[in-house]
Amino acid sequence: GDSVTQMEGPVTLSEEAFLTINCTYTATGYPSLFWYVQYPGEGLQLLLKATKADDKGSNKGFEATYRKETTSFHLEKGSVQVSDSAVYFCALSFREYGNKLVFGAGTILRVKS
């Protein structure tokens, strides 16, 4: 079945460091891809998305590019802040299957000042 694999955490960075969180997927067909962020004690917030190959999603300094050839959607940010500390989930969905989200296991990011 469809699945998403994320790099294991926690990822610990100093403020202003460069961030990469790897995400790869396995799916039959071409899903839409998402990054959601979850702050402590809260629900999930959409961070960015891409719906077709070579699309780049971006928001709040975060970016991810839909790479069909490598089935990847890696999350990057040039300079992280303490406020970026959260859990990041990569996910996929197919419109044909009711828009249901399939999540990766999540990656904890900790940013130190």
Next chain:
Amino acid sequence: DAMVIQNPRYQVTQFGKPVTLSCSQTLNHNVMYWYQQKSSQAPKLLFHYYDKDFNNEADTPDNFQSRRPNTSFCFLDIRSPGLGDAAMYLCATSRRPGQGYQETQYFGPGTRLLVL
């Protein structure tokens, strides 16, 4: 602001005592979802409604039921909670996916369920 609201934020119940979690939305979205998220795990879809059409995931236990009396409200009923049902329960909504575009899911803050 349009949003997804979940009440209560924290719910304590006893082993075997039925409990209901609620979700409401002001987005007027067609689709509502319930996810279960256990500690340090990814959210797992339990079921979803397309308008009034109920769609259960194959591996959702029978202990979990849902009701959607109108567009704005959706309830999650756990008939006989076990210790393993302690988790965060997330409600999400989206518009019905249309031709050629993908609809984003909007999540509520979640209800954390504790089973004693």
